[in-house]
Amino acid sequence: MLLRNSTFDPAVARARATKYRRRILDMSQHVSALHIAGAYSCTELVDAIYNEFMRPAPSGGKSPDTFLISKGHGCMIQYVILEDHGILSKNDLDEYCTPQGILGTHPDYGNPGIEASTGSLGHGLSMVVGMALAERGSKRDGMIYTVLSDGEVQEGSTWEAILMASSLKLGNIVAFIDNNDFQSLGRTSETHPSFYPLVDKFVAFGWETVEVDGHDPKEIYEAVKNRSGAKPFMVVAKTTKGKGVSYMENVPMWHYRSPNKAEYAQAVAELEKQT
């Protein structure tokens, strides 16, 4: 398995996750609303992809591996990591959602580090399949990583792609489901009980599938490291929407809202305790 890091330090990963959450929190103070809770639920997943899995870019080039965020509304976490890697600038992030800026609430193909335009759910996985096919066709060893929301797995188009990825034996795909159990109108487990168990469904469709605690960097790292590589790989990650800030956790209004000054101060205090 071709990974960026052959050694893994969970303390370092946890420190990065807290740093990224704090950076998103700071950005929230410049805009009236942003998808903060959905970015916090996949923070450890996207951190692992960029900082443990994707191989570094050669100087002046791109990583041989690709990350496409299928749940486009979670892209705040992608933006802050791209800033950390020097692919986006501080200025790019400061101008988030402003007339002079390039970054919006959903990722836009053509911006530095953004591999596809997402935001409409159910598009990402088919594009991932096409990318993985292109890598194979070009005899390159590039891995394609993606993160889907759990609500997005209700899209029929997602299942079309799930069927094709395994039929084509695309072992160069690693997908994560940010299974935070929340969508706009309630808890998925209550509105769509037949949605579960998720793991069985992917196994039935021919994917190698594991379930992990999506906020435990070690579990995420080991799951991907130990995959067989013969089939597309699905990580069903149990996560908490708004993870890291107590009053945001599992509270639906934080799907798209910015903290006020008092809320911001409390969130900063809570995140600092985690460092």
Next chain:
Amino acid sequence: MRNTFSEALYEEATKNTDIYLVVADISPAGSMSKFTTEYPERFINVGVAEQSMIGIAAGLALKGKQPFAYTIATFSLYRPFEMVRDDLGYQNLPVTVVGMGAGIIYSTLGGTHHTQEDIAIAGAIPNMQIIAPCDPAECTDATRWCATQKNGPVYLRIGKAGEPILTQDAEPWEFGKIRYLRKGSDVCILTFGVITRMAAQVADELTKQGKSVSLVSVHTMKPIDRDGIAKALSNHKQVIVIEEHAPQGGLAAQTKQIAWDTKATCRLDTFSLQDAFIHNYGSWEDLLDAHGISVKKILAKVA
């Protein structure tokens, strides 16, 4: 036309290993068996899953490939519309979406298999280019062009089988330029796609009546050749538009816009499908006739 499409695509695929064909359980006949045998890794059948067909084509293009997505027109454009809009249009990727059997060629299959409004729908998407060849030879030129262009997405609207060659005396094909199949000075017929065969019959009849007739293939429906159409409007006393498409967003509507913008003074008659689903069965000609389009009906109105 689908056979010449597959022959041209096979030839291009032998020259360019970036060409992929993604189909949704419908495959072009002709040379496609050579393509699938010789380049199996570049022929992807997604099954009856058109949204995925477009998404996979987009993913291939995002990695530098030159994909074609192919199925019956209703299913290549209508079913996966949002994928065509977002994945191809918004990202501006060089993917050719082939709408086979477009218009009302599938005459007995009913409204689920008719594409009466595809030009309007595809044309409303920013970045989308549209080509609708009038005969198999033009289809070959268009396919070759699609296989090498990098501008962005193309909707290639093609027929099915048995279309006559109409371009043997025509000027060379050029993307974005109207093409005179015949040149005259009195009457000009503007048309595109499979119905050009009927337009040619109308031209024959008008010629027999002693008129000097131009017959024009407006094969590139987006970006439309505004200057070329404006010249046709100013150089002829009478212009007739014949299209196998709904009245909104097709060639008739766009020709009228250009006529207004350029203060054209010629007589202008247009023949489009009605803004109505077709519940009739029979031949292609029978269905067109039910919507007021036949050689006889056109000749009666333009007299």
